[in-house]
Amino acid sequence: MSHIVCFDIGGTFIKYGVFNPKSHLLVKSKMATPTSHEIPDVLNKKVKSLQHDFHISAIGISSCGLVDREKGMILFSNNIQGYSGMKLGEILFSLTQIPVSVENDVKSACLGEMWKGAVKDKRNAVFLTLGTGIGSSIVMDGRIVNGSSGLAGELGHTVVVAGGKSCSCGRKGCLERYASTSAFVQDYKEEALQNGMTGEDVPGETIMELVMRADPIALAVYQRFIHYISMGLTNVIHLLNPEKIIIGGGITEGEGPFIQDINIQLRNEVMDVYGNEDTVIASSLGNDAGLYGACYLALNRMNMKESV
Incomplete structure (x- = not known):
């Protein structure tokens, strides 16, 4: 069974979770946010670790900062020094060879609430x-x-x-x-x-x-x-x-x-x-809203979910 690993990147913590294709959140945890240049490697290592237990077919990312969703790029962030301009989606795909979706954290949380939460x-x-x-x-x-x-x-x-x-x-x-x-x-x-x-x-x-x-x-x-x-x-x-x-x-x-x-x-x-x-x-959905939104986008990218 394919699974989706999702990350919610904030200035202090990175929350992460694994969803099955039916959008059930199976496991979740968090880790400290590293320096900006370390973020892709930290995400890659976490994906590799999760692959021991799950078949990961997509990655969804909810991130602080202004995000170009189409390019998977962080346009600007005042929460993480040196993060602005990072082509996060492209870099993480090159490390994992797994499709990556990237969206702003608030928009991701909103998508999560539209899909599974208060604004369904x-x-x-x-x-x-x-x-x-x-x-x-x-x-x-x-x-x-x-x-x-x-x-x-x-x-x-x-x-x-x-x-x-x-x-x-x-x-x-x-x-x-x-x-x-x-x-x-x-x-x-x-x-x-x-x-x-x-x-x-x-x-x-x-x-x-x-x-x-x-x-x-x-x-x-x-x-x-x-x-x-x-x-x-x-x-x-x-x-x-x-x-x-x-x-x-x-x-x-x-x-x-x-x-x-x-x-x-x-x-x-x-x-x-x-x-x-x-x-x-x-x-x-509280603190999980961003993870659900990231999962929604990842499923959409795989054409496994209709638009909200």
């Missing part, structure tokens, strides 16, 4: 991940929107505060400087300092626990966070009219009112004609 059978949706920045992908009429050069969907770099905080993209006031998990953490740190606390870095999940305990500093920061997320999503709803907006990232995985509070805020912001049904839902 939805024709119009937007997928976001909240983390160091904001990753996003748009689905219209059942297809990922890539734009003229594959760069469509950068919601995180739409401006919500004119002349606001500096962003890594070189502009000021971008949504991800106010509505990403890292912005949430930074805002809490600054608020804590202003209130005589130490201002140490605290994970977003810990801040959410403080919100649940009605900590006044955490609540003030959280309310601003919800406001900016809702501001960005209101624009998305008015522009694209999606059936659902799916949010992924560690901050969505714990118990709490996060998704509900966004929907409540949206009901106050979105025009009535768009309806009052909850638009925002949490990712259902």
Whole structure:
């Protein structure tokens, strides 16, 4: 039986898994992300190791950075130094002689959710991940929107505060400087300092626990966070009219009112004609979404799967 090995390459870890042709995830694990020039060799060694137990007929890769899907090339990455410009698909194929598919991690996660997760059978949706920045992908009429050069969907770099905080993209006031998990953490740190606390870095999940305990500093920061997320999503709803907006990232995985509070805020912001049904839902595949998307693309490449 043929199997598909999939990798989800991030700045800190590379997650990997093996799927059978019926898209069942058989095994999964992760390893530390090496330096950029070592990535092809590390992936090749992992494939060779897995070949002792599985017949690998395709490789799917979900990767951080801007990706040219057709060329299997990393156009730009600020997460892994020296990664920009790597022809990852071509290099890995030369090492393994196995067909390789490469896609951006957020688009892969969106494909995974469309295929097996929260947006299955939805024709119009937007997928976001909240983390160091904001990753996003748009689905219209059942297809990922890539734009003229594959760069469509950068919601995180739409401006919500004119002349606001500096962003890594070189502009000021971008949504991800106010509505990403890292912005949430930074805002809490600054608020804590202003209130005589130490201002140490605290994970977003810990801040959410403080919100649940009605900590006044955490609540003030959280309310601003919800406001900016809702501001960005209101624009998305008015522009694209999606059936659902799916949010992924560690901050969505714990118990709490996060998704509900966004929907409540949206009901106050979105025009009535768009309806009052909850638009925002949490990712259902979690950290595995990128692996499923990579598997979907690999199966498509082998003509074993219809389009989403």
